[in-house]
Amino acid sequence: MPSLPRPSSGPGSRYTARAATTRHRPNQHTDIATLAHRLTTRDLWLTRMLHEHRVFTTPQIARLAHTSLRSAQRRLRTLHQHAVLDSFRPLTQTGSAPEHYTLGPLGAALLAAHAGLDTAALGWRPTHTGRIAYSPSLGHDLGVNDLLTHLTARTHTTPDTGLRLWLSERSAARRWGDLIRPDAYAHYRDGDRLLPFFLEYDTGSQSLARVEAKLVGYAAFTTTTNTRPALLIHSRTQSRDQALRHRLAEVPPLRGRC
Template sequence: MPTTGPHPNPGYIPRAASRRRRPAQPSRARTDLAQLAARLTPRDLWLIRMLHEHKVLTSHHITTLAFTGHRSATRRLRELYFMGVLDSFRPLRTRGSAPEHYTLGKAGAELLAAQAGVDLPATGWRKDNCARIAFSPTLEHTLGVNTLLTHLATHTTLPIWLSERSATRLWGDWVRPDGYAHTTAPDSSHLLPFFLEYDTGSYNLARLEAKLPGYAALAATTATRTPLLIHTAGARRESALRHRLADAADRLDLPVATSNTQLGTPTDPVWLPLNSSTTGRLTPPQLATHWPDISPALTDTSLLPVPASGRHAALPWHPTPPRPPTPGPA
């Protein structure tokens, strides 16, 4: 796995995390959003949207995506935390120490709501937001997805990077992938659009197999052909998964490739297509040429669903670029 995120087997202690304390504030104090907005940079606003989209990013993720050094990143993240824009926790580990994990804070959620002209509940933010993420049984899964896509964002051109929530909002009638992305290598013009299934090995293979008809139905309904990349927990798991899915993928005519955590980073030649005559693993650009008839499931963001109006309207959805507008040290 990439070195920009959590260890593949971080050894988190279930339901254990430490919280950083903020200075006590008077109970009557309220966030002055106009004053707060004046203190935020375009990169800060990007980070607010990223945390709303992807739930949690570690200090390593954020440094890699948006800063030139860990010290400058730590300083700015601490400032945003004390403004209430971000919240944070640090999972306890059986060995070593975890990096700081950042989530969206109340002031950040209020700013999103104000910009969209909706009430705070429309953002989905709750008072226990940070605790719910810190103690979630799917934390390792979420971090694994975000680590993989962080690596792609910093080593390839990645114009689109959608979370599970956004992908479900778009295609939930057919599939609920863990992510959706478009990527091209710096030295390649071949676009690889793909859905991502990130398998930690926590459930049986039949559950993954049962998802394939949904991807086939989406392709048939939308007249698109978007590959499915499945990242698994290890070599044995990948081998069992490939054996389980081969017949179904062939019958449904789905372009599927697999990889596992023991092979390296997602930009390396680690992806092996199902039901293929190729004998070696491929890089993402090689996958794009391996499947010459593929096409993206998302082509026009103007066709995205419009949220309902009124007090309980949903926050309007706009794709968040996986890199900030102005990366830098400040």
Template sequence: MISNPDRQADTRTPRPARPRDPSPVVRGLTGRDRWILRMVHEHRVLTTDQLAALAFSTAKIARRRLAILHTYRLLDRFRPLRIRGSAPYHWTLAPAGASILAAEAGTSVRELGYNHQAALSVAHSLHLTHTLGVAEWFTALVTHPHGGQVSRWWSQTRCQRLWGDLARPDAHGRYTHGEDLLDFFLEYDLGTTALSRVAAKLHGFAELARTTGVITPVLLWVPTTAREANARAALRRTWDRLPDPEAVPVATAAAEFLASVTAASPADQVWLPLDTDSGRRRLHELTTVWPTCTPPSSEVDPEPTWAPLSGIVALAPPPPQPPTSEYQ
């Protein structure tokens, strides 16, 4: 999907499964199962293919385990309609799964911010393809890190809770390759948004950098090289007018470059910094292009200092992959 995203078709209402007593399976939940529940809560929706790539040795094992979690109402699922072929199951958090997460956090399902109908509404969301595209981007980076490692993958919702009054990135990530460590904001573009709106988001990132004193690169991922060329022109016009352009490092990449690449990954040599003509770089090489970027002070995430948003308890973000002992 990162090189050739699907067109979004109409979706149909998920058929609810017959309620089952979740007690037997709850007692047998593995660390990987709990990780899956946290991941679909964090990112709203993930497909069978994405979860299989991230957490299972084979797609068959993934389908079998996800079906068990669905049978006991820990997960809900739906399939968007496609003009050709059939879509994989798309997974969301079900009420019993939300109850487990709330119990682990020592809070209530309501304080967790979970609502069953809201969780299912993603099936009809106009942003479903975009949400899945961001998930596919990170899935490719996690499963094909090209010598690196992804230690952070925060959802758009989490970013909004942290920085939404200033900037609203599509995701936030951390990529480590040897001694190189890159924190970044991801802007995932499907080619349907006016480039003036895409470029205008730089003002928010500039204000975020000014307010926090932290310089974090912005990575823009677009579908084609033609879109990238036009996006770079729009970005440059806005970037040049920022009060402190150096506080908002920007790089762009086109998914088209990876269309014929085996094990395609955003870590590949596809990134072109906005402020230099030094050529395309691998993801970890961007750290050498922007020496003024603020290095992370620690690996500790800032959740303990969060103020609850409208009474919602923010769970700690799940790691990009489940515990290694849970692989089967």
């Protein structure tokens, strides 16, 4: 896929050393039953998406589920006030980052109740948002989500186009971690055509040899499962894209290569 220039801020940019600010939340004590009646189908869908994909920015959520950025901001503020969502804003080298949303304590409790689990079994801890905000992989994770929310949003203008399935890195690892560890797995539909694909979101932090070595795992996956999903390697800069193309063009054909 053609590379994009590195943005100066936001998804894919260079975040500072994990310094972050969080928003104040009014003290509210809402029980799960009362909260459930206040939430829309879209709200519940968003909590499930945040459980799966961990963090979205306001513009990403607007693409996924709203008609405008302003309507997204209004609803997200309400969900934050009711502790359905948590939020933080990381410091950047230049400019300011958008609000970043994660699953909040009551959102996690609601999902856990629906699944008949407690929040710990769901994988949520009180430190959930802090661990994401200070994670060294935050920029990478946001880049993956930014790319795939753009693909998902195409369905707003062309109903037969867009993502029909999107699994996170964690979900893909649970399924195929003994062979491959993609950054995402998705199905993209364009009319009657359906394209299953794995995503490798290349930030340039790994050597070209390391990226090349991943092809062996994808070849093994194709042979083992007798399926041939596409492999999309997305690079962030034109120079990195050209270097990858040159390197991979010299790779000998692999049996069962994707």
